[in-house]
Amino acid sequence: MHNGKARAFTNIALIKYWGKKDQQLILPMNSSLSLTLDAFYTETSVSFSKNYTEDLFYLDGRLQGEKNTQKVARLLNLARKQAGINEHAVVYSQNFVPTAAGLASSSSGLAALAGACNDALELNLSSTELSRFARKGSGSACRSIYGGFAEWQKGDSDQTSYALPVESNHWEDDLAMIFVIVNDKAKKISSRNGMQQTVETSLYYNDWLKAAETDIKTAKKAIANQDFHALGEVIEANCLKMHATTLASTPPFSYWTPDSLKAMNKVYEMRQAGQNCYFTMDAGPNVKVLCPKKDSQKIYDELQKEFSEQQLVLAHAGKGIESLETE
Numbered sequence: 001m002h003n004g005k006a007r008a009f010t011n012i013a014l015i016k017y018w019g020k021k022d023q024q025l026i027l028p029m030n031s032s033l034s035l036t037l038d039a040f041y042t043e044t045s046v047s048f049s050k051n052y053t054e055d056l057f058y059l060d061g062r063l064q065g066e067k068n069t070q071k072v073a074r075l076l077n078l079a080r081k082q083a084g085i086n087e088h089a090v091v092y093s094q095n096f097v098p099t100a101a102g103l104a105s106s107s108s109g110l111a112a113l114a115g116a117c118n119d120a121l122e123l124n125l126s127s128t129e130l131s132r133f134a135r136k137g138s139g140s141a142c143r144s145i146y147g148g149f150a151e152w153q154k155g156d157s158d159q160t161s162y163a164l165p166v167e168s169n170h171w172e173d174d175l176a177m178i179f180v181i182v183n184d185k186a187k188k189i190s191s192r193n194g195m196q197q198t199v200e201t202s203l204y205y206n207d208w209l210k211a212a213e214t215d216i217k218t219a220k221k222a223i224a225n226q227d228f229h230a231l232g233e234v235i236e237a238n239c240l241k242m243h244a245t246t247l248a249s250t251p252p253f254s255y256w257t258p259d260s261l262k263a264m265n266k267v268y269e270m271r272q273a274g275q276n277c278y279f280t281m282d283a284g285p286n287v288k289v290l291c292p293k294k295d296s297q298k299i300y301d302e303l304q305k306e307f308s309e310q311q312l313v314l315a316h317a318g319k320g321i322e323s324l325e326t327e
């Protein structure tokens with residue numbers, strides 16, 4: 001029996017990963033940059049044993065079917081290959097989210113599984129190797145190896161595509177992110193399918209790639225200068241460009257709902273009234289508002305005029321992946 005357990009925190013991309021050039025290896029079309037947050041995390045334990053006759057995956061206490069086990073099974077296979085064993089595994093994963101609203105994320109889930117496999121099979125992976133390994137479960141997971149800001153350098157091969165921490169002089173500790181949860185129902189188009197459809201059909205995809213290249217440089221410069229407005233402007237624009245690619249794909253689609261627009265408009269209004277806040281959105285309708293930590297209560301209170309307390313989650317910068325004791 002080989003046991004391992006790890007905890008990883010969710011990261012939110014400020015400059016988005018949107019599109020793969022290699023589906024199997026999960027090599028991205030563009031580099032991305034994220035902030036790891038403290039409010040959402042996953043704890044995962046894995047046991048490999050000769051006594052198991054199949055791989056089983058329990059999420060929040062419930063045994064998952066084949067569809068939800070795919071990403072997990074892929075990482076387990078890679079871990080077995082690397083360790084030179086062929087034992088089946090049982091995986092227990094628990095998502096910790098501050099409200100009943102869901103918001104589970106594959107970034108923390110697959111990073112935690114990568115860490116648990118690394119411990120269980122004593123793979124002794126370095127952070128870079130662990131990031132590469134997690135990437136093959138879900139692209140965004142490669143950034144959750146680190147706390148604070150991380151950059152996933154796209155690279156051009158399995159060896160060269162991984163995330164690294166972004167030097168920030170701890171500026172992330174002065175920031176906050178407020179999640180506006182406008183819809184907790186399962187999304188209709190997964191990020192995996194949405195980005196693939198966009199790569200294949202969106203008229204704007206090449207322009208997205210050009211823009212993402214420039215945006216990541218601008219974002220890194222803003223972080224180095226601790227310039228909140230410069231960072232805010234580029235992350236909001238980058239998110240809007242990503243979402244524009246979906247409207248120009250065939251068939252067209254959008255992750256936005258009327259409530260997403262309501263939240264975006266609220267951010268515009270607050271900014272016009274002199275508040276420091278910018279939004280970003282991923283492959284779903286929820287809106288995430290980046291603001292300085294010192295202003296977060298004021299902005300939270302302002303958002304509460306439009307959204308209920310259950311819909312709002314205040315998060316701060318989170319830590320990198322941690323190994324946990326197995327029971």
Ligand code: DP6
Binds near residue numbers: 032137140192
């Ligand atoms: C919009 O990492 O979930 O959140 O690699 O197919 O598992 P797979 O996709 P995933 O995509 C995340 C897309 C995004 C932007 C981002 O996190 O960079």
